[in-house]
Amino acid sequence: MPELPEVEVTRLSFADAIAGAKVLSVRLGKALRWPLGCSVAHLLGRTVLAVRRRGKYLLIDLDQGLLLVHLGMSGRLNFSRHPSAAATHDHFEMLTSRGTLKLYDPRRFGAVVYANSEEDPVARKLLGKLGMEPLSQDFDLKQFQAGLKRRKAAIKQVLLAGDLVVGVGNIYASEALFLASIRPTLSAARLSRARSAKLHAAIGQVLARAVARGGSTLRDFSSATGENGHFQLEAMVYGRPAQPCRVCGTAIKSVRQGQRSTFYCPTCQKA
């Protein structure tokens, strides 16, 4: 479900409200992708300092250690003073002095992992190979171009891989490539300087726009306060196979790349 915009929207929706909260109790449901990595007792009495984001991970800083939260494909966080009773797929529930944080995740590809610090091997394994943050100053054009030059794989898959730039998932990869008029199947290394610069800009543009629109709610995404996103209404190609391109009217094509669907306009994205 969640790409950078959905994760960031989630973060923004509860970061201030949970800051300063004391952890009162923690309940675990069925196993998520990885074990929590510490005892529940270790979390009790901790204070939540802040909530940050790195790629598609949320980092919940505690006065001692931090929790790495990933939403996987179907995860949603909810933070509420008066939470409803635990639902079938609530697999992590943390009661605090400011409210209850729940991770609802039917497919259980998500995770909540404790680490002593970001330098902890547990954290390094998950965060260590992540690429540049596309919405920060750190998203350097030269580095982006140099990274593309050494990859012969299809540009769409290089974007998804996350080791060059983070946070771009299946929706926004297709959307950014449309904005930049680049065919998703083109080898990354074959992009000209001008076109990779255009893509660099398009990535920042589409992600920022999606955050502003509250993310994309395709079936069930909502922020930690239950708000739906609206970016899906302005998607140019994602999820629109055989429908007319909003620019030129050509039927949008759908292809398979690395067992994921890719959408593009064969006219606007000639190569």
Added chain:
DNA sequence: AAAAGCCCCTGGATGC
């Protein structure tokens, strides 16, 4: 080093 495939898991949509 980079690329391609394989999984993990549940549920909704579609087709017979």
Added chain:
DNA sequence: TGCATCCAGGGGCTTT
């Protein structure tokens, strides 16, 4: 109505 099949916002791990 029932059942089989396919598909879904991710990404770590293993194999080429």
